[in-house]
Amino acid sequence: MEHEHVVIAGGGPTGLWLAAELRLGGTPVTVLETRRERDPHSKALTIHPRTLEALATRGVLEPFLTEGRRIPSGHFGGLDDRMDFGVLDTxxxxxxxxxxxxxxxxxxxxxxxxxxTIRRGHQVTGLAQDEDGVSVEATGPDGPYTLRADYLVGCDGTRSTVREAAGIDFPGNDATTWGFLGDVVLDNPPREAVSAMSGPTGGVMIVPLPGGIHRIVGGDPDGTATGHPGELTLDVLRAKVTRITGSDFGMRDPSWLSRFGNATRQAAEYRRGRVLLAGDAAHMHYPAGGVGLNVGIQDATNLGWKLAATVAGTAPAGLLDSYHAERHPVGADLLRSTRAQTALMNAYSAEGQDLRALLSQLIATVPEFSRRLAERLSALAVTYPGPAHHHPLTGHRAPNLELSDSTDLFTLLRTGRHVLLHFTGTPAPTSTPHVITHTAHRPDPRPAWSTVRAALIRPDGHVAWASEQPDAEVLRAEAHAAASATHR
Structure with a gap:
């Protein structure tokens, strides 16, 4: 029987990012992916600011920026007025x-x-765990086999085999409304880079894709149904879009037609013993705002360093349990947000249209309201609970602090270790295998950071500890204690 430190079921964005995070922590990892070839149909199109930050902290962002289209705004519930992302501190x-x-x-x-190690054409079919590890049943091109792993992570989607085999409940509700999606050629596309139209007959968003394709995604009153309404055809898509917008934009040659529902569920536990869940295996929801891929990658960013330290035997007590404690509330908030947006997207009555108009006007005229929504959608507002009497920054995501003319926080985080920052101008203690220390020769101008004299940043970019202690010796002792608490 083969032995692996960590096996990941699922080679989508969440599983692949988690695999790289575990390797950054020195953990051998094998990914089992059912598909022999990558799915050519792209369910997700959007990468949000916090996910871009995660990519930057590992030094792999540049090709994404080179190839992707930058959109300086975002929508909430398909409202006509969009949130300005230019005001975000990122x-x-x-x-x-x-x-x-x-x-x-x-x-x-x-x-x-x-x-x-990534094995395509291999599928997890079952598991049995004990105090020492997990026996992972799998099948591949040469038939069934068993892997023995220290831990198994299910990144295998909403129908997760790992979740079901581990006996983890997935409570929630089935779909009651359905949207439509079509990747088609448009002979007469809208002039805007991203075009959105909505009204009592429905809502449609049109986005250009590479290769001369446009994605049309939307919903209408016909989408209300407790069961799947059947396969989407080009004629049905054309009729829906024409009814909502007054034009079919010369659509032809569909490469993908699909429907999606608002079934909403969340795993009761993100960890059961030596089995963990991340991404769609942990939460499913209506694809409002394009958050699914992003939250999955952010799950993996939170889990990767904790699981790597646990496998290495250096994790302090309770570190792996903090994955559920921190990310489950984020998933619950995600479900609330997507439910709220689903209600707005399906507000076709006169009262619903007035509600949409009111909220859209608030986005356009109340900058603070728009900014708070943008921070939530982009995940820059995610904060984890801290210990009693902690500094107000504890648990918050740290911005990309400019530490000197030659480096910044995101660059220091590329090693995947904790980063201990000293803003006192005095030499910082020597780095250790677990913590990098760095002296910043000037305070950060942000109001929340301007009086901070030292801070410990976790590998995932969140603040583990911060202090404004004026006494240099006391500050040094507090920083040493904070750094020492990162490992056993």
């Missing part, structure tokens, strides 16, 4: 439009370069 104040197929290809290259 080096990447935009969403990036890039087909999922290409995103997966880039992430697979990253995982391979990091040393991950």
């Amino acid at each position: 080096p990447y104040p935009f969403t990036l439009a890039l087909p999922q197929a290409r995103t997966e290809e880039l992430l697979e290259e990253h995982a391979h370069a990091a040393g991950a």
